[in-house]
Amino acid sequence: MAETFPLLAAQPIYDNKNRFYAVELLYRSALNLTAETVGDTAATSEVVFNLCAGITTQTEQYDATAFINVSSEFLVSQSFLPIEPDKVVIELVERIKPTRAVVNAVARWYEKGFRFALDDFEFDPAWEPLLKYASYIKVDVSTLTLAQAKAFKQKLSGFKGKWLAERVEDEATKQAYEALGFELFQGYYFAKPTVVYGTRLEPxxxxxxxxxxxxxxxxxxxxxxxxxxxxxxxxxxxxxxxxxxxxxxxxxxxxxxxxxxxxxxxxxxxxxxxxxxxxxxxxx
Structure with a gap:
């Protein structure tokens, strides 16, 4: 039997009725390296490759919409993920600087049908040009007070996408953010990231x-x-x-x-x- 290795981690995302909605795919390494250590571009490539070519037993969550981080280098490289746009949501994390090149790259991906989530962008005005391309805004509830989250949401009342509360760790937090109009939830209260094992072939x-x-x-x-x-x-x-x-x-x-x-x-x-x-x- 072939030896298996950690290929990635998966953390489910749920709607406000506690129904499975999507899954965020996270980089994991057999050598315990982080995405920051190997580089965001390499980490993105490994996650996508391992998802499709490494997992030995497919389960229903890998047939769901996958939230995947990408690097600014990957965005502006003129390349696109080799998967169907309706199967993936591209997370734009706080490490990405919203330069003109990045905004233009996101616009090209958007024209190809890809969807985006703004993740931990801390409501910095520099990110405003990306709002029109976003289908989701992810808010880390561990870094904001409920009052701050409410104020930010009111400020962006014209946003037409879905609001996602992440790092939700108890029912009270889930209910509080649901009352603010958040539709999606992620965190230890629902499920911790699960490491997915499989085989890895090196061409x-x-x-x-x-x-x-x-x-x-x-x-x-x-x-x-x-x-x-x-x-x-x-x-x-x-x-x-x-x-x-x-x-x-x-x-x-x-x-x-x-x-x-x-x-x-x-x-x-x-x-x-x-x-x-x-x-x-x-x-x-």
Whole structure:
């Protein structure tokens, strides 16, 4: 039996009737490294890759909307996550500086159909240009008084998205924020983050470089591309897991590399190969 490792952590998000609504996916490392240590871009890539290619047993929460942190570098890189926009909410955390480049990048992602959550942005006026792209505002209830939260919410009364209270640790807090009009809740009162274990396959870096080169040819030869991917069993297995994950629902399981390419399309395949390459390069 293959050895399993911590791939990520998952913490559910609930609505005001205590129904499961979504899940936030958090970086976890077998070496106990933090997202700040490995870098936000590498952490984002690992979480997405591990979600699709590493988890050995899928449960219903991984078929739900996933809240995922990204770095400012990832946002402005002209790349997009290789998953369907309706499956993910991009969290813009306080470490991201709302520069003009970041705002423009968010606008491009928004045009592609991606949704955003403003997380711990502390109601800084510098973040106001991002409000029109946000579907959620997350408020850390451990850093504000109820009166401060009420004042901030009234100030942003024109916001059309959902308000999410995070770090809720008791029923009284949940009820107090529900009374303020918060619709979503997350915290230890509901569930602690659960570490998800699975297997991790490391494709060949040289093979990935060759495949990426083939992917970006003006008119990629799909037969040659399929053959080269098949020459790396670990990459083949990873791509088969990805295309059979809940992010790409199919009528029947896909078992051939050629069908993987047809299902993903060349654009998403390019993104996946680039993301897998970044994960492989950043592995210790």
């Amino acid at each position: 060949s870096s040289l093979q990935l470089a060759k495949i990426l080169s083939l992917c970006f040819e003006k008119e990629p030869d799909l037969t040659e591309l399929s053959q080269v991917i098949s020459e790396d069993p670990k990459l083949s297995v990873s791509l088969l897991k990805i295309v059979n994950s809940p992010l790409y629902p199919t009528a029947s399981p896909i078992t051939r590399v050629k069908d993987v390419i047809m299902r993903l399309g060349i654009e998403k395949l390019r993104r996946w190969i680039a993301l897998i390459g970044s994960v492989t390069a950043s592995s210790p």
